[in-house]
Amino acid sequence: MIHDVVLLGAGNLATSLAVALSNAGFPILQVYSRTVESASKLANLVGAEPICKLESLRTSASIYIVALPDDVIASIVSVLPELKGCVVHTSGSTPMSVFEGLRAKGFGVFYPFQTFSRSKIVPFSNIPICLEASNDECYASLEQFASKLSGTIVPMSSEQRRWLHLSGVFACNFTNHMLALAYQLTTEHHISFEVVKPLVEETIRKAFEGNPALYQTGPAVRNDIQTMERHAQMLKVFGLADLYKELSLSIQKLSGSDKGLKNRT
Template sequence: MNIVVIGSGNVASHFSRAFVEAGCRIIQVYSRTPAHARALASTWTVPAISQLSDIDTTADVYLVAVKDDALETVLSQLPPALNGIVLHTAGSVEMAVFHGYARRYGVLYPVQTFSKEKHIDFGHVPLAIEASDAETQESLSRLAGLLSGRVFLCNSEQRLALHAAAVFACNFTNHCYAIADDLLHEHRLGFDLIRPLIRETAEKVMQHKPREVQTGPAVRQDIQTMEKHMRLLQEHPDWAALYDALSRQIGRS
């Protein structure tokens, strides 16, 4: 399986590594920025390109992992009538984005958060797939199966909901951690003090549904404690507003 990787960010890097470890061959890496293309391409000692017209037209798969707002521009510059499958990896972009730009196409969306610093074991990453036609779906399913044991079909509408759910479960959660960090720092306490709590909060929902294990003043309707926290937060109107909104929602649920 010969793959051209288009993009050089976190998603492109993590997918490249996973493909190589699964025995696939990366044959080219494209990035608009030549230095970025070279950096990723040199990891696999393959050619770097920064013009889409230089793309190898014999590849089996073109993995387009670029920013959502650059995706259509990139697709419009691909050589016409490629035989390989063109894939994007975005949670919130409909598969219809490929219309007119590719013959065989699909989506390979990893439900995970990637950062430069941290290795991800792809074997456990749920991979949502969607394809232009049955044959492509079969190829994509086989390809995804090389990377992960958790491949599932997911249409564009479901994928958008899945991405929004991921924003709540990951990005908004991380922002709650950040507020906690700031609050602790303000009171000369270290973030380390709540790391075990953060880990336990995540571990709890590995076995249970979140609503079954909700704790704290809001679910107990402990008004006194909530009022004390609101007073503490009064110099941070943003956090106070969030505290109030979240507590009300938890109280109602």
């Protein structure tokens, strides 16, 4: 059973996670970060010891959570001492095998599928936590641990996780970009972006009723060539005409209605 935590990382995810762990009653023994400042800032928030050298790492915690940028996980793991607890990382795109060779009770992945901000502590209760472990005992501990934080625990292989991570680029990063472009188009024409909010909320509500492709609306899916051409023309000044055409074509491909457009060109 997991009863205390060492956290490696002090970024957005680590901060929200540390607060959630603290609220759930898990003592955080240490917070590691490359700089004393960031280690101290988060450690002070949750009553942990800040460390910025891995030699200072206590080796008897029941879980070590590596919440560091993807590109430094492997190098940190390679210099970890022998640890008595389980070691997990929080990365969507890093396979569990990054831990192979590590001397520990077990290892695994604890991947909270959410976007974390600097400015806001995101509560964990609603966040799906995707779990993977090197052995059953480690998985059982992780599952019990994660269930103290969230109501949604999802067992997931490394292969599935990298696809979920990529889905998140569409669902979060690209969706945000679509809204950023809508913001640009409205505010440039002196229209409050708030006017767009009910439309987006209804779009999201509908999308999760099933397969969003079945609820696709707009000029592309009905192959309204005249409107699409007018839109592309309007968007030239924003440098967005090509993106508009690519997105429209992608909608038509997914809906199987791209025959019309193909005949056209």
